[in-house]
Amino acid sequence: MRIGDAAAAAGTTPRALRFYEQRGLLPPASRTATGQRRYGPRDVARVRLIRRLLSVGLTVEDVRGCLADPVVVFDGDTLPPCDAPECAFTQTSAIIERRLDVLNAEISRLAGLRDQLREAVGHGVAAR
């Protein structure tokens, strides 16, 4: 597959695939003799996973961390979740929880602004 087909199969654009490669989310794609990137179905699956992680609010940095996790590296062939405390190799959940904190903080901040705005429209803050 060339980059356009792979991108379409993963529901995104060639630009995004090059971007993911550049930022270390995808390994450098293999190339033809003339330098064009080639992709297989495993690459497409990985891109889909990347997009899923991004779509729930993780940053590129976060996703890179998640993809370093063994459970993620075996794309498709999921390792069973390891619940034992000594088996703490899933940084993925730690990353997600950190992002949850950030998200909650942002939600609180916006809710605070909203309350101030509500008060403003009630009391005429703009005129004072």
Next chain:
Amino acid sequence: MRIGDAAAAAGTTPRALRFYEQRGLLPPASRTATGQRRYGPRDVARVRLIRRLLSVGLTVEDVRGCLADPVVVFDGDTLPPCDAPECAFTQTSAIIERRLDVLNAEISRLAGLRDQLREAVGHGVAAR
């Protein structure tokens, strides 16, 4: 007052004052013979109002709209709020309500992401 003093009095920086002027939130300041901007207390009050509006989440565009309102133009000398329906000259409240809608939409969006993330950390979405 020179720009630095005016900025300090309003709790901001010279850069911000030039920025507000450039974006039409402040009228062009009067200048000395050598081109330096001069400010009076009314300017400082206006800057304070601008900052207040920005701090509650209005955009520069919003603020420009609010400042076009008569009730705001008479800085300090507040016009009494006009409750009669035919007296709808306060676009300020309309602007604020529009911004409230935007804010609420953003809060909902982030809350949706948060819920997906919570589900993810529960079910191990990253591994699928």
Next chain:
DNA sequence: TTTGCCTTTGACGTGCGGGTCAAGGGTTAC
């Protein structure tokens, strides 16, 4: 062989509220 879409890299744009230089001149206190 030509046509037309595909790919490559690199550089710049997007939104937003300013921050941060840089080069040059102004103003003020001592």
Next chain:
DNA sequence: GTAACCCTTGACCCGCACGTCAAAGGCAAA
């Protein structure tokens, strides 16, 4: 007079996930 700040404009920088454009070459069908 001179040191120590202050001011001017213009241009680029920030985060973030790519979009867009440009110039140049690749690939498949007619």
